[in-house]
Amino acid sequence: MMNGFKCGYVSIIGKPNVGKSTLLNKLLKKKIAIVSHKPQTTRHKILGILDGESYQILFLDTPGIVNPKYKLQESMLNKVHAAISDADIILFMVDPFNIQTEKSIISKVENRPFFLVINKIDLIEKEKLLPLIDSYKDIFRFDEAIPISALKEDGLDLLTESILNYLPEGKPFYPENQLSERDERFFVGEIVREKIFKRYGEEIPYSTAVVVDEFTERKDKKDYISVKIFVERDSQKKIIIGKDGDSLKEVGKISREEIEDFLGRKVYLDLWVKVRKNWRKKPQEIERFGY
Numbered sequence: 001m002m003n004g005f006k007c008g009y010v011s012i013i014g015k016p017n018v019g020k021s022t023l024l025n026k027l028l029k030k031k032i033a034i035v036s037h038k039p040q041t042t043r044h045k046i047l048g049i050l051d052g053e054s055y056q057i058l059f060l061d062t063p064g065i066v067n068p069k070y071k072l073q074e075s076m077l078n079k080v081h082a083a084i085s086d087a088d089i090i091l092f093m094v095d096p097f098n099i100q101t102e103k104s105i106i107s108k109v110e111n112r113p114f115f116l117v118i119n120k121i122d123l124i125e126k127e128k129l130l131p132l133i134d135s136y137k138d139i140f141r142f143d144e145a146i147p148i149s150a151l152k153e154d155g156l157d158l159l160t161e162s163i164l165n166y167l168p169e170g171k172p173f174y175p176e177n178q179l180s181e182r183d184e185r186f187f188v189g190e191i192v193r194e195k196i197f198k199r200y201g202e203e204i205p206y207s208t209a210v211v212v213d214e215f216t217e218r219k220d221k222k223d224y225i226s227v228k229i230f231v232e233r234d235s236q237k238k239i240i241i242g243k244d245g246d247s248l249k250e251v252g253k254i255s256r257e258e259i260e261d262f263l264g265r266k267v268y269l270d271l272w273v274k275v276r277k278n279w280r281k282k283p284q285e286i287e288r289f290g291y
């Protein structure tokens, strides 16, 4: 019998860019969720499994909460709602720079454990913390307020301990050391998307979808991976490719290096750029791209 073993879902929600994916990666000690300084980087609900001696915590990273303006954002918001309905515990993550509330979201939480997680405390003076927590007390109910710096890995042990105080008892849902439920293809596509998010400005990151077309293991040769990068306009395709293909080559190189690091083996990576006009507004395309 696994007496006293704890297992449950902990959903990380909040506005874009507050550091949700960074927290997931730091808790797991492996980068499985892509991160960038631009908002709306995450488009999926991503499971990260943290195994301990007497617990298994199933973290769900989610897209940042925004008022949807196009179909893709609607689908992203649906993932936040799905993560909330799955959750045994909800971490509402904010940054310390302004007061953030999401009434429509918080109203769905009902009486489940709800933590206010204040991230990026490495960027403010310590004296500002208590007044900040106090101002949240006037806005909504929370069971715990936990200041952290995900980036500097400050406060993460305390966060895990507090989670364990509320996590239900139960057997582990997943075998040990599984980390996530996504396949290698998913992570490869996400790594390429992150490099595009980081490299290009303006609307390009938001107009880009990445699909792994082929992933073949070859005898005595590196794995062959073929990736299609979809953008919404010809002009964006030109920018992604760059003069003499230089930009795309660079994206290919840094993507391949991180993919090899992630998989722990060498790969051959082919990148192709295609145009799908206004795909972000089309439910069928969004579904086809896996969002």
Ligand SMILES: Nc1nc2c(ncn2[C@@H]2O[C@H](COP(=O)(O)OP(=O)(O)OP(=O)(O)O)[C@@H](O)[C@H]2O)c(=O)[nH]1
Residues within 6 Å of the ligand: 015, 016, 017, 018, 019, 020, 021, 022, 023, 034, 035, 036, 037, 038, 039, 040, 041, 042, 043, 062, 063, 064, 065, 119, 120, 121, 122, 123, 148, 149, 150, 151, 152
């Ligand atoms: N200084 C500081 N920066 C942080 C911290 N945590 C995250 N960041 C930075 O904040 C930016 C956004 O981080 P993400 O983890 O991508 O944020 P997110 O909430 O997942 O964003 P979306 O996926 O767009 O909703 C990145 O540049 C991170 O390096 C922190 O504790 N301190």
Ligand SMILES: [Mg+2]
Residues within 6 Å of the ligand: 020, 021, 022, 033, 034, 035, 041, 042, 062, 063, 064
């Ligand atoms: Mg994210």
